[in-house]
Amino acid sequence: MSTTAVRYLTMLRMVPRSPRTITTSELAQRLDDHGFKVTIRSIQRDLEKLSADFPLMVDEDSRPYQWSFDRNATIDIIPALDLPAALTFELARAYLSPMLPPRALSHLKPHFDEAHRTLLREKNPLGQWPNRVRVINRGLGGERPAIDADVLETVTEALLREYKCKLVYQARNWPEPEEIVVHPFGLIFRDPNVYLIGTIEGREGVRQLVLHRASTGELLEEVSDRPDDFDLDLYIRSGAMGILKSAEPVYLKLRCDKPALNHLIEAPLGFDQITTEIDDTTFEIAVTVGDTQDLRWWLTAQAVHCDILEPRWLKEEITATLERGLARMKG
Structure with missing residues (x-):
């Protein structure tokens, strides 16, 4: 591939999608950082030439000119999507949509659309993926607060x-x-x-x-x-995201009902969890967990399915919470 062609591809990758823009002087600096010595005027001519084949937009009212890709355009300067890549984008659509605000997702929409078209073109059963997959978040499913x-x-x-x-x-x-x-x-x-x-x-x-x-x-x-x-992972594992009540971990022992809490066997509460079968209807777990508000909410919700064996102080705290709740329900 010629040096000019490589420069074109490098420059195209530097141009953001609208509403963000980049000026010709900024492009000159970035190209220089990549080893391409080129004048601002040459960059301007290159972009005008490339805009005949790529969805490039220019704001000519600004000086220097500001360039961007059309917000809704599919940018075909990467290899065509194969089926695994298209399926990956479909999975991303399913899992990212609940988490990100619309404007953030809009940057990915052209790629999502191209992935879906690829699956349909191939007449592959994967093309039905959006109709056969749903993401359900646990909890009451309230509306997510809007992020600016x-x-x-x-x-x-x-x-x-x-x-x-x-x-x-x-x-x-x-x-x-x-x-x-x-x-x-x-x-x-x-x-x-x-x-x-x-x-x-x-x-x-x-x-x-x-x-x-x-x-x-x-x-x-x-x-x-x-x-x-x-370390972000260590921060999460410390229990900080569960609203720490104290920095000291809790050694928790529970006697649990089957099958209501069988998921604790498949998805342990901690890496050191020890599970002991008691009989056909119960099992016990021993595990170290963070001393968090989430732990208290979970124990309160599961009170009909488990007994807190240790620590005693936590059993008394949860019991008091349940008693206050019962008194309120009866009031």
């Missing part, structure tokens, strides 16, 4: 580029919204919310910021202060 699309885009770019970001944020216990500077560590999707994990400049401790509570976002081109030893 600009906030989501700012946060994701800050994470990718390891920059700080500025948010106008309203925490549940704050009297009014505040402007905060965040050092982002990661994003966690925990239905129905999306959490930004990081620190707030000038305040101590790792925070969980619920993205729908942020009204505006701004990327700060300043390197974020992210600890080298921070």
